Amino acid sequence: MKDERHVITRRDFIRGTVGAAVGTSILGFDWSEAEAKAVRSSLVTVVRDKNAMDSSKNVDSAIVKKMLDQTLTSFTGKKNAKDAWLSLVKPDDTIGLVPTDHLNPTHDEVTDAVRSSLMDAGIPKKRIIMAQGDPSMPKKCTALIALPALKAHWLTGIGTVFKTYIMYSGSPDSYHEENSAKLGEIWNLPFVKGKTKLVLVDALYPLCDKGPQPDPRYKWAYNGLIAGTDPVAVETVSLQILNEKRKAMRGEPWPLSPPPLCVEAADKMYKLGTSQMKEIKIEHFGWKQDLLL
């Protein structure tokens, strides 16, 4: 019978038909018929510094600030961080900083560097708020800076960019397991859509296995910041780094399990950016060892 709902299985991933399967079974939309015709292009910067953390994993704030400056100028093509910020946000914006505190929290040094850099650019302190939390938080903001830390997640595969706004949904429990494919819809809520001016992933000390609780065995010093304005492209690059690290760690293929559904869905269903590596231009600066890209 044709009307029976398709169940997503490992076979869909092996066939490469997971996108269509997610589309028809969870999202009620056949995205195979809505393939993007235009060639897209997204820029993602990866800035690394070998000394961003010491051997005890203490973060050097001054180095993080320099890495942020490099990120901003490279990404925008502007000559300094101030001009870069002012090309992304307006001086009268209320800017929400959105770090994550779960499993592998965003380093305070990264959040602080963004705040002070915005203030250096002339944004009044009172207009920069911490905006992680319930739906009332993004409603207070006219601009958002997403600041997730790079991490895998045992229920959704990856738990980095798209999970950052999960609390904005008001019902985070409804985005687990196969429904994690819908995480992108949160970015299209009326009080969120269009507000994200920068996605800056704290990849100083990522977590490459699922957890579900913090596990130091699977953290490593990548000493990087990954940035872009296309959240799908940033998540796609983050995913590649996690997968390559897992393979290197075990010396054999070790795919994220369960495989993440949200990345391709964010591209095909929610039109938030590109999940195709061939459409992503990666610009790398700094420390090259074990880049994993």
Add this chain to the structure above:
Amino acid sequence: MKLSLKTVFYLLTIIMTASISEGATAKMKAYKLDLPKTVGVWTRPDSARLVDSTNIFKYMNGAGELYLAYGFNHIDVYEYSADNQEIISVELYHMKTSDDAFGLLSLDWASDSAALNDSPADKTIAPSSRTLYGSGLLRIWSDNIYARVMAYRETPASKEAVLSLGRAIVANRKTPPEPELLNVLSHTIGSDWKLRKDRIGYFRSYLVLNSLYYVSHENILNLDLSTEAVTAPYEKMSDTENRRRAQFLFVKYANPDLARQALEHFHKAYLPEHKQNFAASPMTESPNFFKLEDGWSGYKLHDKYIMLVFECPDQETAGIIIQSGLRSALFQK
């Protein structure tokens, strides 16, 4: 009011049962591991924080799903703190059975044995160590307790403190054998297939299965707390370069009806194009095999057991792996 003798007897029975039950509960609640007040420079508070199924999500967000996917009772949480030092956390997961605690340890064997003077399990299918340490994290299976002791910063002193706490946790506790269900796994199958002991996982939930070996985002094998399952890969010994693998999955249901229903569900979801063959071929007879995108798969229903195999290079391999599991299951009965 006049009560009949029968009524009085019933009332007395209810009161006595309630008293015994309360006593047992109180005894269970009173049971605490005798953890040292101080270890090295670290000191713990007087009492543990109690986490149970009513507040587990508040304590650890979605990670709580993992523990509720096993027979879970409660967690005692201690934080050892010291001036100018990162904390050491101790989480004692009190599970309903030793098998449940073993299952939590089995999710990841990738650490060194901590050698805490505990007794390694004898003649095991899985790795024999009950205590695993790596990068500041000590994990322990001790009877019905699964423990995580973690130094937020690993130093020689914090490592010693973590191991010292581990020794206190395992001291004078029983060391039951690994779950009986693991006996369905053979160390070798035929002359060419060897069990990857370090990838054995024991579980009761599809969420856990998916973290070990992804099958489906939905619960297509009807796994729940009444089921027991074990999965592990077999690796082809003569092909060390390519590491050819086949994944074996064995599930035990509460009764044969539930096993049959689960297999029907699995087949419908995983092998929809083979529907007609399924109807024509009784599942209880010879194993069913299917050539799929990643190799040969097969399954066999027997009594309350389902055996499944994935990613085999050929039908013959799928057959011998399932037959091996079946023989072991019959031996268990």
